[in-house]
Amino acid sequence: MKFTDVTKYISPPARTVIIAAVFLAALVIVQFIIPGVVLILSLPEVQVPLPEPELTEAEKQQQRIAKARKKFLPDGTIHLITTIYEEVDGEYKTEIQIWDVNNTLLWSGTDTDEHPFEYLSWPSWSQMYFDAGDMKSAQTITPMFSQVLMVPVIPSVGQIAGYWRYEPRKRYFVGFNSRGEKIGYAGANGIREFKNQVEPFGQFKTMTAGPGQDSPSPILLWQTRHRLYKIDFLKRTVQLIFDAKEKQIAKVLSYHFWVPQSDRDQPDIATYRPAMHIVTKDQANYLFVRDPNEQLTLKTPPNWNPDSFSIAPGTDRILLRYRDKEGGVPLSDFKFHPEWTEKYWYSPYTEWVELYEVDRTGELELVNRFEWVNPGRKKMVSSWDKIENRRKRAARYVAALAPPIFNLAWEAHYRQVVADRRRSRGINESAIILLINPWRDVHLTSTPLNLALSLLMVAAAFAHGWARRTSWAKFIFWLVFVGLFNVAALLSYLALNHTAVIKCPACGKRRGLERVDCARCGTELPLPQPRKVDLILQAG
Amino acid sequence: MRFIALVRREFQEALGALIVVTFLFVLISGVIVQRQIRYAQIHNRWMDQEPGESIYSRHLIGHPKPLGGVGPVLLLASIILGSGLAGQQFWEHEKRKTWAFMIHRSVRRRTILLAKFSAAALTLIVCLGLPWTLLYLLVSKPGLFLYPPPLRTLIEGWMLVILGMVLYFGTTAALVNTRKKYTTRFFAIAFAAGVCILPLIQTSLTVCFAIIAVALVILLSDIVDTFLNREF
DSSP states (O other), rough: OOHHHHHHHHHHHHHHHHHHHHHHHHHHHHHHHHHHHHHHHHOSSSSSOOOOOOOOOOHHHOOOOOOOOEEOTTTTTTEEEEEEEEEEETTHHHHEEETTSSSSEEEEEETEEESSSSOOOOOOEEOOOOOOOOOOOOOTTTTTTOOOOOOESSTTBBBBBEEEEETTTTEEEEEEEEEEEEEEEEEEEESSSSGOOOOOOOEEEEEEEEEEESSSEEEEEEEESSSSEEETTTEEEEEEEEEEESEOOOEEETTOOOOOOOOOOOOOTTTTTTEEEEETTOOOOEEOOOOOOOTEEEEOOOHHHHHHHEEESSSEEEEEEEEEETTTOOOOTTGGGGHHHHHHTOEEEEEEEEEEEEEEEEEEEEEEEEOHHHHHHOOOOHHHHHHHHHHHHHHHHHHTTTTHHHHHHEEEEEEEHHHHHOOOOOOOHHHHHHHHOOSSSSSSHHHHHHHHHHHHHHHHHHHHHHHHOEEEOHHHHHHHHHHHHHHHHHHHHHHHHHHOHHHOTTTOOOSSSSSBTTTTTBBBOOOOOOOOOSOOOOOO | OOOHHHHHHHHHTOOOOOHHHHHHHHHHHHHHHHHHHHHHHHHGGGOOTTTOOOGGGGGTTOOOOTTTTTTHHHHHHHHHHHHHIIIIIIIIHHHHHHHOOOOOOOOOOOHHHHHHHHHHHHIIIIIIIIHHHHHHHHHTTTTSSOOOHHHHHHHHHHHHHHHHHHHHHHHHHHHHSSSSSSTTHHHHHHHHHHHHHHGOOOOOOOHHHHHHHHHHHHHHHHHHHHHHHHHO
């Protein structure tokens, strides 16, 4: 088969792809612009604030308790601390009130007064925040080129002896000296001289870098799917800190700075010990404490949310504070979960805080617990909500012009979001979602309207193409294509197939000129009548 | 023989643009790299790192890239050269109405088309590809930068040069077809422009080149079929 024969078959679909792609892109832009225009035109000149709803005494007390900070004394007693901001004669004053759980006011003063109580303090913790999404973003091929993770080796101040570069696809580091020569490979089995000796790290999850105490060279805490490593390129060591084996590590929290990350983060050794809290996907919790070294498996209940507890690894005892609420942690996309929002956001729900002491076997002993009812939030429709509703309505109507398969894809994506809202999405997936639904906070619910419009487009394509059809396969392909891609497909069809029609001299019906015979009666087009000057045309 | 003669002729016609673009690209890139060298020597954050001093994890990623500033210049030059070459090779014939003269010679249409494509590819390689490669080799010299650019940067730069070829084909597809200007004639340029954006949000070079390859096949098949069957 010659090349020109091949292009004869590829070029019609190629043209269809080019034109349909441009029309689809134009439709996405229209889907983005029109609701935006509606939003801008709807902005009122003056935003009138709505009055605060009236509360009963019981509701006021409930709100006070819900908003108060809950603090523990060393013996486990719980106090509720309320902060009241008020304006007096143009000056802002802050009043602090300390209540007990029986609603008795224990102390009242300003924020500069010293209260007589000494509460337990909870050391700040940092999560390893450089994650796989950041690593993926760094690899994005922009016009300024992708980035690479590079770790310098700094034996002393001002002296850089080389660097180690991470290869994401191969999952190991390659070392270079200051002359650019390779000096080794760092992987799960340590640092090796040759590439074939190194064992790659597992799938990268998170990383944090911290300074060494006796040198400026960075030290890495490197978390993969199942393991946690400490990598020191200056000392050329790769130390396995934790191996979850078949389990997957969900989260690593560094308490009181296992690896210090800023000048302020110097651990108070007198009060707290450096610790690391590792959570696996099956909700198991492991605690690693230093000075002296201890490893504990916390015997936490299986339904505990790992985001809801804090640990204070003190020098004499280890305390754990757990806070939770009915319905669990608020969903970040709760607008797509109306039932949950109605039950656990706008209606009263129970919250509680507990203090436990952790013994050397990881067992938790309850010290104290406090429970209260949060009155929930009041549903208020502000003028901004009205504008937003107008924008969302406009977005839904415009979405009716979108391809029906986009609606189906959006439904599938939305179900995935509900099932696993924490799953990180790649850039291609995010771009596709943006193309399908530019206003992602609007749940596309115009499926019946969308399908009705789609059928209308198919009817239009049918009416246009019936007289002009050249083959059944092509005709049916276009009808299906228009049905799947709606307006953009109809415009593409018209761009590529709008040809002239004439009245058939035999049957009198409309027929196209792309085929010799009439599609209705089969009569061929008549030959042109010969004229005197047609020397080359043979008559009849 | 005719093919080589045609390629040489097309290359000669593009020589002016080639010299100007190469000169401008080398000049601008040179200035950018020179500034990067000076900046890297003065502002190396690791030179002042003290034991126990804070380190932010993102510092390990956000280091200055020696050729980072050259990328946008390369892309712009590639796009301008690609669309300019297509205009010069195809639109000039439309404007001067010399297609009939060009086509009705003892050379097949596909030879003419292939010669134009080859000349365009050669121009892009000589004008942008080679200077880019030489710049990369210069910047990779040990001791010049703390972090020399990896090999991937060289490949990414070549990808930017190939994007110029995509736009060349898009412009050519728009210029050879006979549809009216107010209809879908220039859709091919819009398609090529959209395709140029897609690889720039990818993380995998394989996916980038796959996107470019598919786009080139689509545009090439449209151009070949139109050009070979069109009446001039």
